[in-house]
Amino acid sequence: MGKWSAFPHPGEFDLDAAEVRRQWAVLHAGDAEPLPTDEGVLQAWTHYHRGEFQKAVEVGLQAGGAGVTAANKATCIYATYLEKKEKAKLDLFLEAAQRAQAQALREPHNATAWYLHGYALGRYSQGISVARALAQGLGGTVKESLERAMKLRPRLADAHIALGAFHAEVIDKVGALIGGMTYGAKKETGLKLFQEALRLNPHSAIALIEYANGLVMLEGESRLADATALYEQAAAIRPVDATERLNVALAQAELQE
Known part of the structure; x- marks a missing residue:
């Protein structure tokens, strides 16, 4: 593992383990991951x-067990936001997907492992193009892992x-008819998934x-004003950790374009 790029806002989240433990429910509102012992x-x-x-990757892999989950999530977030080289980014997504799949097979009731497997493969699919990923049969794997994660942990926002994004991406790339018949992607399902995610983690x-x-x-340019309003809400959120800081920065950058 070569040296990774540094988080661009050092010192903003100077948390220690005790603070992470105290704030666990807030920090993990999105994945509902259990507090580690x-x-x-x-x-x-x-x-x-x-x-x-x-x-996080180094310490997580050394700890093993649930530490692999932390390592995989750190890999995915780093690859999504901070890795500049496209090949390195894709390699990181595949690496995380492979580790998450192995973890899920060892621990079939581990909802986060299934989620991170689907998330990492989904990001990899976006990187190589959704159409190409679908042709390689990755779509079904992504959908199956995410659905399994939700079934195991219904509050996993x-x-x-990620599953809402799957439905949206497939329909956007191949159309509603083929998307529905071939990949089980549906506009109504995608929209409901996004809405439920926001209900769980507003x-x-x-x-x-x-x-x-x-x-x-899913609905075209007629919803651009609504989409902009959602971006404005995202840009105004006060982030609780480094990952959310990157998400908020993304929203702010999109609004400036």
Whole structure:
């Protein structure tokens, strides 16, 4: 593992393990991940919330068990927002997907493992183009893993977001007819998933952003004003950790374009 790019807002989230433990319910409103009992795992999550993503991976993998979850999430967030080289980004998504799949097979009731498998493969699919990913058969795998995560943990808001994005991306790329018949993608399902994610986690910047994107993909330019309003809500959120800071910055940058 080469040296990763640093979080661009150092010191903004100077949390220690005790603070992460106290704020756990807020910090993990999106994934409803259980509070770890292992101190090594908690330390991995502390690095994650501070924006020390590479350290989170190192400490998480060393801790093992639930630490792998922290490592996989840190890998995905780093690849999504901070890795500049496209090949390196795709390699990181595949790496996280493979680790998450192995974890899910070892622990079939681990909802976050299934979610991160679907999320990482979904991001990889966006990177190589959704159409190409569908042709390779990745769409069904993404959908199955995310649906399994939601079934295991119905309050996993982030899985609702990712699955809503799946429905939106497929319909946007191949159309409603083929998307529905071939991949089980439906406009109504996608919209309901975004809405449920926001019900579960109403202060989520990424839920607002993805819902905005999904509205335009699923219903067209007539929803641009609504999408802009959602971006404005996301841009105004006060972030609780490094990942949300990156999400808010994304919304702010999109509004400036």
